Amino acid sequence: MKKHNKYIVISVPIIIIVLLIGVIFGEGIVNRTIGKKVPVLMYHCITEDEDLANSNSLYVTKKKFEEDLKYLRDNGYTAIFAKDMDKPLPKKPVVITFDDGYKDNYIYGYPLLKEYDMKATIFILAYTFDEEMSHKLSWEEAGALARSGFMDIQSHTYDLHYETDDGLFAMEPFPNESDEEYRERLYKDIDIMNERFDKYIGYRPTVFAYPYGKYTKITEEVLKEADYKATFTTEKRIGNSRQGLYLYPRMAVYQKSGLDTILKK
């Protein structure tokens, strides 16, 4: 009986140590292989004009964006590119995204990201680049950002980001459009986007943000067939990469949104 007790006295601490090692390293392995909660933040424009930011929901001030980066840094978040969400994840990952491809992302966003050593993904609406709209990035700027290592350029369609006078969204099928014609229209947009990326960016987009958050079963099928590995909606909640990267939720950040509240959702 006494001998038996001795074994228990020796083996219990060993079992505890083994279990502890398992918990510490095991969690790391689990995180790396099957994903975790990854919040995705959505911004559009950055301005120095406080009145504009208070009256137009697309804008946050440069000051607010810097406060957000500070908040992420001070709370232990690591910003990763949307395209890296299927790779081993840091302890507290966050994905910062900008939609539409505004020039102010380059003017105000890029220097701050560099300063705080954070990364962001820009989903560009590419036809506006071809039309050289002054408030949008140029292709040259987009290429420079893509090479900088701080901003990754991805797709928000070439030209399917519109609503018709009848309230129809271009990402959805039009009346009297067959499935085949609809697919054809989506493929055409993807092809021209790939051409532009080949020419100006140096890689092809693999991550897609749905304009107005509108998607269908067919858009998902077509994007998967075209080698997109992640698609983003505008559903306001924190997603978990364990559930896959298609129709991944994304939370808008406004001038008056506190990241502390958003990241606790």
Ligand SMILES: [Zn+2]
């Ligand atoms: Zn958009």
